[in-house]
Amino acid sequence: MERAARREQVLRHAKRIFARKGYHRTNISDIIARAKIARGTFYLYFENKRDLFEELLAQVLNELRMRIQRLRLGPDEPNPIEQLRANLRRVLALMLEERELTDILLNHATGFDRDLDARIADFYERVIEQIQRSLDLGITMGLVRPCDTRIAASCILGGIKEVVLQAVRARRRDIAQVAEEVLDFGLRGVARPELLSGDRAAAATTLNSGTN
Amino acid sequence: MERAARREQVLRHAKRIFARKGYHRTNISDIIARAKIARGTFYLYFENKRDLFEELLAQVLNELRMRIQRLRLGPDEPNPIEQLRANLRRVLALMLEERELTDILLNHATGFDRDLDARIADFYERVIEQIQRSLDLGITMGLVRPCDTRIAASCILGGIKEVVLQAVRARRRDIAQVAEEVLDFGLRGVARPELLSGDRAAAATTLNSGTN
Amino acid sequence: MERAARREQVLRHAKRIFARKGYHRTNISDIIARAKIARGTFYLYFENKRDLFEELLAQVLNELRMRIQRLRLGPDEPNPIEQLRANLRRVLALMLEERELTDILLNHATGFDRDLDARIADFYERVIEQIQRSLDLGITMGLVRPCDTRIAASCILGGIKEVVLQAVRARRRDIAQVAEEVLDFGLRGVARPELLSGDRAAAATTLNSGTN
Amino acid sequence: MERAARREQVLRHAKRIFARKGYHRTNISDIIARAKIARGTFYLYFENKRDLFEELLAQVLNELRMRIQRLRLGPDEPNPIEQLRANLRRVLALMLEERELTDILLNHATGFDRDLDARIADFYERVIEQIQRSLDLGITMGLVRPCDTRIAASCILGGIKEVVLQAVRARRRDIAQVAEEVLDFGLRGVARPELLSGDRAAAATTLNSGTN
DNA sequence: GATGAATGAGTCTTCATTCAT
DNA sequence: GATGAATGAAGACTCATTCAT
Numbered sequence A, B, C, D: 001m002e003r004a005a006r007r008e009q010v011l012r013h014a015k016r017i018f019a020r021k022g023y024h025r026t027n028i029s030d031i032i033a034r035a036k037i038a039r040g041t042f043y044l045y046f047e048n049k050r051d052l053f054e055e056l057l058a059q060v061l062n063e064l065r066m067r068i069q070r071l072r073l074g075p076d077e078p079n080p081i082e083q084l085r086a087n088l089r090r091v092l093a094l095m096l097e098e099r100e101l102t103d104i105l106l107n108h109a110t111g112f113d114r115d116l117d118a119r120i121a122d123f124y125e126r127v128i129e130q131i132q133r134s135l136d137l138g139i140t141m142g143l144v145r146p147c148d149t150r151i152a153a154s155c156i157l158g159g160i161k162e163v164v165l166q167a168v169r170a171r172r173r174d175i176a177q178v179a180e181e182v183l184d185f186g187l188r189g190v191a192r193p194e195l196l197s198g199d200r201a202a203a204a205t206t207l208n209s210g211t212n
Numbered sequence E: 001g002a003t004g005a006a007t008g009a010g011t012c013t014t015c016a017t018t019c020a021t
Numbered sequence F: 001g002a003t004g005a006a007t008g009a010a011g012a013c014t015c016a017t018t019c020a021t
Helices: A002-025 A029-035 A040-043 A047-067 A080-097 A101-106 A114-140 A149-169 A175-190 A193-197 A199-212 B002-025 B028-035 B039-045 B049-067 B080-097 B097-109 B114-140 B150-169 B175-190 B192-198 B199-210 C001-026 C028-035 C039-045 C048-065 C080-097 C099-108 C113-142 C151-168 C175-188 C192-198 C200-212 D004-026 D030-037 D039-045 D049-067 D080-095 D101-109 D115-142 D149-169 D175-188 D195-196 D200-210
Strands: none
Touching: A002 A029, A002 A047, A002 A101, A002 A175, A002 C039, A029 A040, A047 A080, A047 A114, A080 A101, A080 A149, A080 A175, A114 A149, A149 A175, A149 B150, A149 B175, A149 D004, A175 B002, A175 B150, A175 B175, B002 B028, B002 B039, B002 B049, B002 B097, B002 C175, B028 B039, B028 B049, B028 B097, B039 D101, B049 B080, B049 B114, B080 B097, B080 B150, B080 B175, B080 D200, B097 B150, B114 B150, B114 D101, B150 B175, B199 D115, C001 C028, C001 C039, C001 C099, C028 C039, C028 C048, C028 D049, C048 C080, C048 C099, C080 C099, C080 C113, C080 C151, C099 C151, C113 C151, C113 C200, C151 C175, C151 D149, C151 D175, C175 D149, D004 D039, D004 D049, D030 D039, D049 D080, D049 D115, D080 D101, D080 D149, D080 D175, D101 D149
16 A cells, blocks of 8 residues: 555656656656655656556546446436536546646647557547447437538547647636537537527427437 | 758658657657668758758648638628638648648647647647637627637637548548538537528528628 | 765776877767766766866866965065975976876867866966066065066966976976976076176177177 | 969968867868858868868978077177077067967867877977077086076976967067067076075075065 | 666767769 | 768767666
């Protein structure tokens, strides 16, 4: 446990530096100076610089994976939009809270290693696929207009990424507000037009009746 | 002219390597080996690695800037959606054609230098602002639903970035198709619902009547 | 302390090489090979080659400064000539003992850096000024003949420099002897005293009658 | 002849740069830029950088050799002191006129090459020997006090070198004046003649009574 | 475990010299 | 002869990683 705590401490310091300077410009000296440990000690806890970074990356990706929940259909489940909204809020909350990790993921996590690069690409790929599956389902259910769901999914993911980036930069704190705008944009982008002409409540009703 | 040609040749080779390995993993040796020039020759044409990269970056950014044209209103101008479509197609065409530069811009262009990082951030910021201004105008003209146009603009930019990224990876060639999907998604995301309920032709008419 | 010892060790080795090959022809590889340390180790103790050299230079200049003591007048002080003799002996002793540093100072210490060059020029300038002040005092006290003391001071410094250079080359060990000759020369010049006691015309006559 | 003129032109430009920056900090680019010739042209006239420098050095040394004339004894010759004075004036005139060459010889001509270094050392050695022979002759003739003529010769050479150095720095123009002071110093030292005519003990007494 | 001195492979950069035009 | 683009050996410096204490 002691060991894990020590690791965690170093990770915490390293995170800030990676976020600020990126992987390549950050060197071991920076990290050990900040973490106030000796050079050799670093290698007691991490195999090497890459290993440390990998762990940090795994942390964000895992956190994100946990917060992006698959849409559940069923009589006792909240309606899909509510579920999307919850996903989005959880993701935004994480990323605005963990600005450093966000920064690493969105800005600095590329160009080291085939492996790490691939891991991130893979993560996004899975997210896109998950969105795409939801959209396909939505089409089947008559909620989503027919379209190239792969592209639509990319648009949605990209939109979220960029908004998060901007929100982090602008140090926005109004997660709910931001989430709502993104959700609106995304839904209108894919929803069947008929569902949008009326007011929001009506649309919600339709959605619920569709899923229940 | 000779000189410019030589530079161009080196740039061309370097571009491919940067695209494949990223800035940090690319070293001068890679570049000169590929370009089949001597070490010293490299420094005859470029101050250093950064200088070369900077030029490559400037190239993409300039190309992109030229292809993203401000929306023009007026009796003799094509309707706004057509202009958006043209912008999008030009951008997509460039990026799918210049895969290497795209890759550099979307994947590897971060974490060198405060200066270079800032240059890219600045470029995107300007694009977002341009989109936002268009949206604001659209609201005034009754074409765009009221919303946080800053966020919507981010969504649009992010969507395009991600779609381009995926398209480059998938080696898609159907630019027009991709452009149409993105356009659809973006428009529906921001358009006033009333305009979307009908068929597309109707919407187009409305738009034209709005601008003419 | 450990650190200081290591530095000292490297300095000692570097000193010999600089003395033999001069600053420019000496490279880091020479130094680390001789000192039997790794390349990186060198940079642990010195910022760069210049930094190392600067320290060596500072060493000689400081040693010299300490050995050149200002003439003290007073009832309890040794007579001025004795003080000059002591200065001269201390300087000669140092330089014949530290042949390498002497070599560096007299032969190789020029043409690196405006800064280092200036430091040496400044040292010599101060020595000249100190000698000049002594001469001026000597004139006031009636011990020194009226003359351009600036030029005389330069002659004295130059004479000492050249003698040291020759003595180091010839590996002379008889410091006291050398010091005495230099002192004599400085005090009396080379002419036979008789020729100097009278007036100039008389001396000239003697000289002519001697040669004709 | 054309060729020789061209060489001369390049030499003239190179001289100034070598004087200002020294051998090592001067590069071919500096020289060809100043001489307004192409890089390849340089190598048409000189084998390499060292060759050029060697020639410059040979120039000064030859000029100096020509101006330092062996003392001639004989009924029709001017008296020895007059000959020394003439030598000194010729040397000073050259060096104050050719400041650049002087600078090179006194400050920058060391630490390239065993060969060049040796050439300069050899030149000075010969000058010292020549002075020494004159002094030896002077002793035989009863004009010079018995002393270690080798050391005295070094003192004289060193004095001249330093005075020239200072004179060049101070941009002095009064050659005759400077020559006279140096000559005086060399012949008479700095002590008041009265102190030297008597025996040493007496002089010491005088000195002590002066300070106590 | 903790330390920090030591390591050396890896890179960048300079610059005297060559050579095709 | 003149040019200047091309060359590549030489050398400086960095920094992730190891290892003796």
